[in-house]
Amino acid sequence: xxxxxxxxxxxxxxLEAAFQVVSRDGYQARLxxxxxxxxxxxxxxxxxxxxxNGLVIxxxxxxxxxxxxxxxxATPPExxxxxxxxxxxxxxxxxxxxxxxxxxxSLQFMLQDMALRDHELGAxxxxxxxxxxxxxxxxxxxxxxxxxxxxSAQARRLATALRALLIGLSQGVTLGLTQDxxxxxxxxxxxTLVSNTTLVAEAEGVRPAAAGDEA
Numbered sequence: 491x492x493x494x495x496x497x498x499x500x501x502x503x504x505l506e507a508a509f510q511v512v513s514r515d516g517y518q519a520r521l522x523x524x525x526x527x528x529x530x531x532x533x534x535x536x537x538x539x540x541x542x543n544g545l546v547i548x549x550x551x552x553x554x555x556x557x558x559x560x561x562x563x564a565t566p567p568e569x570x571x572x573x574x575x576x577x578x579x580x581x582x583x584x585x586x587x588x589x590x591x592x593x594x595x596s597l598q599f600m601l602q603d604m605a606l607r608d609h610e611l612g613a614x615x616x617x618x619x620x621x622x623x624x625x626x627x628x629x630x631x632x633x634x635x636x637x638x639x640x641x642s643a644q645a646r647r648l649a650t651a652l653r654a655l656l657i658g659l660s661q662g663v664t665l666g667l668t669q670d671x672x673x674x675x676x677x678x679x680x681x682t683l684v685s686n687t688t689l690v691a692e693a694e695g696v697r698p699a700a701a702g703d704e705a
Contacts, residue, residue, distance in 0.1 A: 501538050503528035508549045513593055516600030517607045521545075543611045550601065550618050553594070558625040571635035572684055575652065579680035580673040582656040586663040595664045598657075623649055635684070651683050 491499070507527035511519045521542045525532045539545040564581040565574040585591060605612035630645035640648075659676055662668030 497538070500528065500530050500534050503530065504535060504538065504545060505549055505552050508545050509553070509593075509597065512546065512549065512600055512604075513597040514600075516603045519600075543608070543614065546601070546604065546611065547614050547618050550615060551622065553597070554619070554622040558622060558629075561626065562629060565629060567632075569633070571630065571633035571640055572681055574630065574633055575680045575684050576677045578652065579656060579676040582660050583663070583671070583673045583676040586660050591664050595661060598661070623653065626653065648683065652680060655679060655683065 504524065507524045508519075510527065511524050519542075521532050521535060524545070525535060528534075535542065535545055539548055561578060561581060565577045569577065601615060605615050626649040627642065627645045630640055630648055631642045633640045633645075656676065659668060659671055659679065663671050
């Protein structure tokens, strides 16, 4: 094995080990156990990732990257905004039934706990998630909707709302709290966010009128 191949092998082994240990222990995850599972020394963690927090950040990017690649395949560029959002929502729902859904959810919860306990790690995790979210923003930008084209600013606001909605629904399904939420339910909920009034109002810098507002 070449030095480069050995380095990549150690990197992958550490990421897999970190996923297993962090998903189970969160903030209490021990670097020594992660290294032992990966069959390397703790020195390899510092050499490859700089620190335990660096390894956690790399773990997030390693998990989110393939997810956004799958989303891109599920939402080809020729789809309009509503069709793309529909496909995106259905993709999230199918993910709830995937073999690794519960372990992935456990990792989400543990990372949130770690972020709350460690402000420096929390800031880095937020930055990493925002960087990955740029893929979704780019995916929505330029889509046709209501005779117009979705701008980058509109896509950014919509991406934030869609992620919050779909992640929340997915957590409910995986935990067994939302039993009747099928693909159609996910798609309908996501489409509701994409009203032409909202997009136009945001494009003009005007807050959409809410129920109860004075005429």
